[in-house]
Amino acid sequence: MKENVIIYFKFQGRMYNVMMKTLGEKITFSMLEDRLMTKLGLDGNKVKLHMRYNPRLFGVEEEMNVCDDEDVCVYVTSAKNNRRSVLVVEEISKPPEPEQLPEQLSRVGNSSVGKNYTELNSEEDEMRVDDGALIVLLEEEQGTQHQLEAIVEDHGTQEDETRYDESMDNSDRGEQYVESPPAVEPGMFKKEWEDGIGLTLRQEFPNKAALHEVVDRAAFANSFGYVIKKSDKERYVLKCAKESCSWRLRASNISTTDIFSIRRYNKMHSCTRLSKGSSRLRKRKGNPQLVAALLHDHFPGQLETPVPSIIMELVQTKLGVKVSYSTALRGKYHAIYDLKGSPEESYKDINCYLYMLKKVNDGTVTYLKLDENDKFQYVFVALGASIEGFRVMRKVLIVDATHLKNGYGGVLVFASAQDPNRHHYIIAFAVLDGENDASWEWFFEKLKTVVPDTSELVFMTDRNASLIKAIRNVYTAAHHGYCIWHLSQNVKGHATHTNRDVLAWKFQELSRVYVVADFNRAYDGFKLRYPKATKYLEDTTVKEKWARCCFPGERYNLDTSNCVESLNNVFKNARKYSLIPMVDAIIKKISGWFNEHRMEAASGSLENKMVPLVENYLHDLWVFAEKLKVVELNSFEREYVVTCDKGIDYTVSLLLKTCSCKVFDIQKYPCIHALAAFINIMDDEDRRRGLELHDLVTKYYWAELWALAYYRTIYLVPDRSQWEVPDEVKALKIVPLSKKPKKGRKKMLRFPSTGEKRPKRQRTQNKRRPRQSCQWLLFGNTPI
Known part of the structure; x- marks a missing residue:
């Protein structure tokens, strides 16, 4: 090499x-x-x-x-x-170079004073020069310099040397400088030129395809064509497309290996690019391998590359080759396969990958399920750092699935929490064959091994029937709530003679009421205004699944599955990858989030006892809370009555962390009334008795626990060349999934769900034939 x-x-x-x-x-x-x-x-x-x-x-x-x-x-x-x-x-x-006179004409140190200049004009001493020379005659007389120039131009004479008379006495002449005309090289045709490949004898390539790729790229880049004379398992012989050209390349394999070595190589072309043989290049077309090689040069080690239309321009600019859109797209995928392996290799190597993932991340839990024919079915991954960090998180899990777009079908499932500062915190993810009873039940059974079933646990999902059934069967003690956004889209689809978007907004506002009495009044008004939507709501679900004030568990501010819905968009491109590159991209993103939020949690001072979200909220609320009237009811039980600006009295218990407005009870941090009660006793040590503001906040909002959730590092799986996998793991056989070909163009966007509206493209204006209307029928195209 x-x-x-x-x-x-x-x-x-x-x-x-x-x-x-x-x-x-x-x-x-x-x-x-x-x-x-x-x-x-x-x-x-x-x-x-x-x-x-x-x-x-x-x-x-x-x-x-x-x-x-x-x-x-x-x-x-x-x-x-x-x-x-x-x-x-x-x-x-560099110093400037002085102009030097020819050595034979130098007169430095000589003087012409006292000379007889009449003798200089004699025919005997006449200086003979070529017709095309330029003569400069310099004379000095009594300190005054006279310059005489004689210029003779004849473009037909191209001799390089000037002849002088041998008998001329140089000491008796004035200073003379003769400038020769510029040399003109005769026109010549281009003889030989280099191919630009830069190969050397005995240079080795891992296989014949690698050598062909190098030659093919150079042929496109330097605009020459070649012909394959022999190509088999042992030889690879090329020659220039022009018969009379001397360019040759011969390579052969080494022993019984796939390695090919350069044996003979003449890098010089004796033809020209204008010849008919080299014009075969115009008939050649780019292929996905050529596109992938170009992407590796411009985007080394990157899975994210430009869209095919940009790749087409890049290939045209760099290699002078036009490729189709489909070729650019296949080359884009080929570049990913070169980095992370083909889809078939991903399924075959998934056991080795999961072994290395558990090796570099302690406590990581993975499961893999195959069918009776050893064909891939499901895979489950829960990182050890996330499992340990969830112990100090609010016990609310949002679960949702999104479809994969890699040609093999299936869905990608996320089970994610939300940290106290409202960031994504992925606990586990899995690849399933679809959203059915068997797959969802398998997922929750494996999730139960890392997240135990307790009454504190809450699940927030959409209303997929198989998903609801699996949670009910596996997590018997946990609470299950429905996403109010998905439910609002279903509800508005059953309303008539009304603005459905307004109905969906009113339903979401209804679901977020804190006090039961206020909810009942609002629900009666909603039922009177939208009877059909209310009937659908009562026939399909119960209030305890969606109403905040009626929900039996503690779900804090979480009442939608938007947390996971946004993850589907974060991994929009990763869902197009094969199995291992997709899992690798997800772990890389989680690792980056851990590092980012770890630094964010460590950026606060010792005075910051709560997470920034809660601390900033109470900071802004303070100016309004200190203006409220507070009456103490029981100093031992720390009970108070707080009158708001509307004259309504609210009962607050700082000891039990409750308020009659129910915001304190559900959100688990002080409402404006509880904050007013704390301000009232803040300056009295006897009444406060060591009570601090962060004591009124649930421990899950403490900055200390927030930092503990991110203290562990998530490591990425190293490159395949660095894997150290036992033989028994390598011996496990996995049959890849069968690709599911579909007719027509690949669909990139999902079908809109019930009630969802997508922005339509604006109608283009036809200037030659304006849109017909009643005005057109009455007055034509004449403006009125």
């Missing part, structure tokens, strides 16, 4: 690097200087570079200067343990 030499150098206090694509012994001083000039954007005609380095020899502190090819070779080959000294480069301006 050809060895590339990377040289790091320092210029004007900044570090740079260049890569010399040749062997270190072949690098010359001029080659290195030109490469550095190009990197720094300097003009070689105006400046030159001074290079030096520290040889790092024992007892030697002086620096070595790099002045010639031998110095360059010593510097490049002086690397020890793949390390060499940094090259220090300085810019030196």
Whole structure:
């Protein structure tokens, strides 16, 4: 293989690097200087570079200067343990070069004073020059210089040398300077040109496809065509498409391996790109492999690449090849497969991947289910850091599923909590074959191994029948609430003769009422205004599943599944990947969130006892709470009556953390009435008896517990080349899913759900035939 030499150098206090694509012994001083000039954007005609380095020899502190090819070779080959000294480069301006007279015409130190100038015009001493020469005659007389110029132009004469009379006495002549005409090179056809591949003899490639890809890219980039003469398991022979061209390439495999080595190679083309043979290039078309190779160069190691339309322009600009939209799209997917493996490999290697995931993240729980034919069915992943962090989180889980778009079908399921500062906190995720009874029950059985069933636990989901059934069968002690947004969309679909969007908004406002008495009055008005929608609501569900004041569990501010719905959009592109790249993208995003929120939790001071969301809320509420009237009822039980600005009295118990407005009871942090009661006793130590404001807030909103939720690091699975998997894990066989081909163009957007409206494209105006209306029928196209 050809060895590339990377040289790091320092210029004007900044570090740079260049890569010399040749062997270190072949690098010359001029080659290195030109490469550095190009990197720094300097003009070689105006400046030159001074290079030096520290040889790092024992007892030697002086620096070595790099002045010639031998110095360059010593510097490049002086690397020890793949390390060499940094090259220090300085810019030196070149001094202006003085114009010098030809040596045979120099008159420096000679004087013409006292000479007989009449003799200079004699025929014997006449100077003979070519017809195309330019003669400048200089004379000096008594300190005054007279310049005479004789210019003779004849463009037909192109001789390079000027003849002089041997008998002419130069000491008796004035100063003469003869300027030769510029040399004109005769026109020549281009003889040979390099292919730009840069191969070397004995260079090895992992397989024949890799060699073909390199040659194919160079052929497109440098606009030449080639013909495959022989191609089999042992040989790969190419020649130029032009019969008379000398370009050749021959490679053969090494022993019984797939490695191909360059045996014969002539990199020079003797044809021209205008020849008929090279015009075969125009008939060749780009392929997905070519597109993928170009994407690897411009977006190295990235799964997210531009859309196909941008890729088409990129291929046209860089390689001069036009590819279709479908080719660009297949090349985009091919680039992902090169990085993370094909979809089939993802299913086969999922056991090894899960083993490495548990190895780098302690406490991680994974499950994999196969059918009777060892074909993939389900996979479940719960990271150890998330499982441990959920112990200090509010016990509310939002569960939802979204469809995959990788051609194999199935759904991606998330079980996510919400941290006290209202950030995503994914506890577990899974890939299932669909939303059915068997898959949902399997998911919740595995979730139960990491999140136990308790009466404190609350699930928030949509009203999928299989999902509701699975929660009821697996989590018998937990509470289950319905997403009010999904329910509002269903309710408004059963209303008639009304604005359905207003109905959905009124229903959501109804569901968020805190006090039961207020809810009953509002519900009666809603029932009177929308009887059909209310009938559908009563026939399909009960108030305890959606009304905040009637819900038996503690769900805090969470009454929708929007938390997980937004996750579906976060992983919109990842859902197009195959299995392992998709799981890798999800873990990478969770790891990034942990790091970001860990720094956010650590940014507060010791005085910040609560999370920013609650602390800022109470800070803004303070100015209104201190203006309310407070009457103490029982100092021992810490009970108070607070009168609001509307004259309504509310009973507050700081000991029980309750208020008759029910906001304190449900949200678990002080409402405006509880805050007013605390302000009333804040300055009296006897009445306050060590009570602090953060004591009125549930522990799940404490900044200390918030930081504990993110204290662990989530590590990514290393590259396949670094996997250390036992043989018994490798021996496990998994049959990939069968791809489900569908007719027509792939659908990228889901079907709209019940009651959902999508913005329509505005109707374009037809200027030649305006839209017909009653005005058009009466008056035509004439404006009135």
